[in-house]
Each structure stands twice: as C-alpha cells, then as structure tokens.
Amino acid sequence: MAHTEEMRWGNQTTVTKFILVGFSNLPHLQGLLFSAVLFLYLVTVTGNILIILIVTEDSALHSPMYFFLKNLSFFEICFTLVTVPKMLVNLLADDKSISFFGCALQMFFFFFFCCSECFLLAAMSYDRYVAICNPLCYTTVMNQQVCWRMVGGVCMLGIPVALLQAAWLFNLPFCGPNVVNHFFCDVPPVLKLVCADTSLYEMQAMASTLLFLILPFMLILISYIRITITILKMKSAEGKRKAFSTCSSHLIVVTLFYGSGSLMYLRPKSKYSPDVKKFLSLFYTVITPMLNPIIYSLRNNEVKLALRRMLERKVFSWKR
Numbered sequence: 001m002a003h004t005e006e007m008r009w010g011n012q013t014t015v016t017k018f019i020l021v022g023f024s025n026l027p028h029l030q031g032l033l034f035s036a037v038l039f040l041y042l043v044t045v046t047g048n049i050l051i052i053l054i055v056t057e058d059s060a061l062h063s064p065m066y067f068f069l070k071n072l073s074f075f076e077i078c079f080t081l082v083t084v085p086k087m088l089v090n091l092l093a094d095d096k097s098i099s100f101f102g103c104a105l106q107m108f109f110f111f112f113f114c115c116s117e118c119f120l121l122a123a124m125s126y127d128r129y130v131a132i133c134n135p136l137c138y139t140t141v142m143n144q145q146v147c148w149r150m151v152g153g154v155c156m157l158g159i160p161v162a163l164l165q166a167a168w169l170f171n172l173p174f175c176g177p178n179v180v181n182h183f184f185c186d187v188p189p190v191l192k193l194v195c196a197d198t199s200l201y202e203m204q205a206m207a208s209t210l211l212f213l214i215l216p217f218m219l220i221l222i223s224y225i226r227i228t229i230t231i232l233k234m235k236s237a238e239g240k241r242k243a244f245s246t247c248s249s250h251l252i253v254v255t256l257f258y259g260s261g262s263l264m265y266l267r268p269k270s271k272y273s274p275d276v277k278k279f280l281s282l283f284y285t286v287i288t289p290m291l292n293p294i295i296y297s298l299r300n301n302e303v304k305l306a307l308r309r310m311l312e313r314k315v316f317s318w319k320r
Contacts, residue, residue: 014173014174014175015100015174015175015176015178015193016099016100017097017098017099017100017103017178018097018098018099018100018103018178018179018180018185018190018193019096019097019098019178019179019180020086020087020090020096020097020098020180020182020183020184020185021096021179021180021181021182021183022087022090022091022096022182022183022278023091023183023278024090024096025275026275030091030092033091034088034091034092037084037087037088037091037282037286038088040286040287040290041080041084041085041088041286041290043290044076044077044080044286044289044290044293045077045080047073047290047292047293047294047297048073048074048076048077048289048292048293049073049077050293050297050307051069051070051073051293051296051297051303052070052073052074053310054303054306054307054310055067055069055070055306056070057310058306058309058310060302060305060306061302061303061306064127064131064142064147065124065127065128065131065246066302067144067147068120068123068124068127068147068150068151069124069296071120071151072117072120072121072124072253072292073292073293075113075116075117075120076117076289076292076293077289078109078113079110079113079114079117079285079289080285080286080289082106082109082110082113082184083106083110083183083184083285084285084286086098086106086183086184087183087184090183098185100170100174103170103180103185103190104166104167104169104170104185105166106184106185107162107165107166107169107170107185107186107187107190108162108163108165108166108167109162110162110184110185110186111158111161111162111165111166112158112159112161112162113158114158114212114261115157115158115161115162115212116154116155116157116158117257118212118213118216118217118257119153119154119157119158119212119216120151120154121216121220121250121253121254121257122216122217122219122220122223123150123151123154124250125219125220125223125224125250125254126150126219126223127142128223128224128227128246128247128250129223129224129226129227130142131246132227132230132231132243132246132247133226133227133230157212158212161208161211161212164204164208165187165205165208168201168204169187169190169191169194169201172194172196172198172201173194173195173196174193174194174195175195176193176195177193178193179193180193181274182274182277182278182281183278183281184281184285186281187205188277189274191205209265213258213261213262213265217254217258220254224247224251227243227247230243231243231244249295249296249300252295253291253292253295253296256288256291256292257284257288260280260283260284260288261284263280264277264280264281264284
C-alpha cells in the first residue's frame, strides 16, 4: 500500500510529501546500520572539526594548502549533514516522510556541496602545481586574496548547477505514488515518480554531471601531469620524495571521491539493483567524508606535529 498525502485540484493530483524507503526492506539490519552509520558520522564530524581547529590554531599551517584543506573539511561536514541525520532518524522512526520542499532543499544542498567539492579538489591540485612547478612564485601567485577568491568561485559554481537540478525537477508534475526508493532525495529515484516526459531533464542532468565531474577532473589531471613531469626532472631523490609526499594525500582523496561518484552517476541505468545503489551511496555520503581527515592526518607529518602541539597546549592549560 503506497503512503500518500496529496492535494487534489480537479483531476490533478499533487504530491505534498515523499516517503524515503531507505533500508526498511532490510528490517533485520536496521539496528546494525543505525549503529554503524552513527559511529561513522560521529568520526566524520569529529575528524573534520579537528582538522579545522588544528589548521586554524597552528600558525605553522597557515599556508594555502592547509587553507584549502580546512575548507574541504568544512564542506565534508556540511555534505554529511545534508543526508546522514535524516537517514539515522528514518532507520528508527516509523514515519519516514519528508516534505516536498524538504526533499527539494535536500537535493539542492546535496548537489551544491558535491559540485563545490569537485572544484575545490581542482583548486587544491592547482595549488600543488604552483608549489612544485613554480616554487619561486608560489607566495605571490597563491596569496591570501587569491585563495579566498578561489573558494568563493568554487561556491558560486556550485549554486547554478544545484539550482538547475533541483528547481527544474521539482517543477515537473508529481501525481503519485510518492515512495522514493532511497535514503535521501537523489535524482534517479525521485525522477521515477514524475508523471511527464523527462527525456529533456535527463539530457541536461547528464550534461551537468559531466560538467561538475569531468571538467574539474580534467583540471586535476592536467595539473598532475605537469607536476609529474617537474618531479621526474628533479635530480635529488629526497626532493622527489618530498614533492610526491605533498601530493599523495590529495591524490588518494581525489581517487575516492571521483571513484565512488563515477560508480553512481556515470554507469548504465540497469547495472545495479536499488539495494546495491543504496550501499554504494553510503560509501560516498558516509565513508569517504570520514576517510579524508584520516588520510590527511596519518600521511602528513606537519598535521600530526600540529595535533601534538595543540594537545600539549590543552593539557598544559588544564594543569594550570
């Protein structure tokens, strides 16, 4: 029996809320999923807040690379906030509904932070390109004003893409049913509920996906091709090792982000079952944001030293 709450205008039926199915078809896993997702979410928020605090408080990390890292952590916190709390509530609650406006808003912010993070990762690769390929000009090219403009530009690029996706889709007619077979309002499951021709929307959705996935990825690829060429020309083995080490964490994060995103949004429609799609979505909505601060902290000696200094200051202040 479909869960519906509708307003009727003559023969027109308008959906006013959606039901997020989530993992309700796996009742034996509800408790386990709730515990696992809650733990991962707490680790994600704690880890990313810790990165922000470390970079903000430690003057040794007041450089463009760590400025972008701090913003990446902020985006990760906001990105998980869009989907995870609602999913946790739905894993326990009987009422799994979300309002029509709430669903549109969730989709807007999901795409906004996805798109912004794509271009922020490209900005971080450009930062590494300037630092390694043009070290003498680094402080001039990547000054504070430029860094703030790049972050502002990243956010501005995310707004039109997100607005286009959400506004266009939610202006299409929804005549019922209103059951979304996912744990958040993603485009594919919501699009299935539209009672009109969606071919034009699907074409622009694919074009937008290619724009915010492929374009920044190509910028990252070009940056790292130039970086690799420069590193290979270095005569010092120690210099090569240090240059590669400053890029390794970013490369791992890029691989995780684009790998999981490509599996979901650049694959044939019928390749995965709905349940498999949900678990794949868990990877990029929960696991990847949790791994990013771990990757940057474990693979970066400067971050580890800054964390140690911060803890020592806190212990010292407590003892006083």
